[in-house]
Amino acid sequence: MGAKKGRYIGTIVTIREESKNDFSAIKQTNDKAFGQSKEGKVIDKIRKSDSQMLSLVAEINNTIVGHIFYSTAEIMHNDESIVGMGLAPIAVLPEYQKQGIGKRLINESLNIIKAQxxxxxxxxxxxxxxxxxxFEIASKYGIKCQWDDVPDEAFMIMILDKEKMSDIRGVAKYKDEWNEAM
Ligand SMILES: CC(C)(COP(=O)(O)OP(=O)(O)OC[C@H]1O[C@@H](n2cnc3c(N)ncnc32)[C@H](O)[C@@H]1OP(=O)(O)O)[C@@H](O)C(=O)NCCC(=O)NCCS
Structure with a gap:
């Protein structure tokens, strides 16, 4: 039996960093939210190679119901590489969606990243x-997506260091592992 929408409002949702015991539940959460296994596979790969990644889970009664993942991203500006973060993906199990869990995952992860x-x-x-x-449309700042077929309004950026980013223009790239998922 599927859970009904609205059923979990008022339930305590804990947001915390992932631990090793969560890897399989995180994969399942992404597989179910996206209806495919691409995102979960890329997460498993990046976890091995990206020491800067951030991975948070949303938990209800010790069960993972949501997940957000950030890996390093870079903007090539002339010959300089500016390193930031790329949000991808965020996933909430279908029966838990539209109850504010995604919002909590984004807000709490942004608090962590903004402190760095x-x-x-x-x-x-x-x-x-x-x-x-x-987030704002990246083209407003002269920042382009690495994939040509992405609509302009779908590629967004949040500028956290205005001074450092003031004259940065160029193509922003996710980690190579994401090429396989596109
Ligand atoms: C996208 C997703 C993570 C949102 O999680 P969620 O827990 O349902 O989101 P929330 O309940 O926190 O919603 C936050 C706000 O966004 C809105 N919203 C939720 N899903 C939305 C969507 N698909 N499109 C536009 N707005 C959406 C909500 O109405 C809410 O708005 P409000 O704050 O003004 O009320 C979830 O729907 C999901 O896992 N989808 C499948 C995977 C996916 O597409 N991930 C995103 C691409 S990486």
Whole structure:
């Protein structure tokens, strides 16, 4: 039996960093939210190679119901590489969606990243969703997506270090592992 929408409002949702015991549940959460296994596979690969990644889970009664993942991203500006973070993916189990869990995952992960000296975060996603959290269309800043077929409004950026980013223009790239998922 599937859970009904609205059933979990008022339930305590814990947001915390992933631990080794969560890897399989994180994969399942992504597989179910996306209806495919691509995202979960890329996460498993990047986890082995990216020491800067951030991976948070949302838990209800010790069960993982949501996940957010950031890996390093870079913008090539002339010959200089500016390193920031790329949000991808965020996933909430279908029966737990539209109850604020995604919002908690984004807000709490942004608090962690903002406390570090990360100059920017990129995200590829729904134009109605990410601007709620302060993301802006990246082309406004002369920052382009590495994939040509992505609609302009779907590629967004959050500038965290205005000074460092003031004259940075160029192509933003996720880690190579994401090429396989595109
Ligand atoms: C996208 C996703 C993570 C959102 O999680 P969620 O827990 O349902 O989101 P929330 O309940 O916190 O919603 C936050 C806000 O975004 C809105 N929203 C939720 N899903 C949305 C969507 N797909 N498109 C546009 N807006 C959306 C909500 O209405 C809410 O708005 P409000 O704050 O003004 O009320 C979830 O729907 C999901 O896992 N989808 C499948 C995987 C996916 O597409 N991931 C994103 C691409 S990486």
């Amino acid at each position: 000296s990360v100059p920017f975060i990129i995200v590829l996603g729904h134009e109605d969703y990410y601007p709620k959290f302060g």
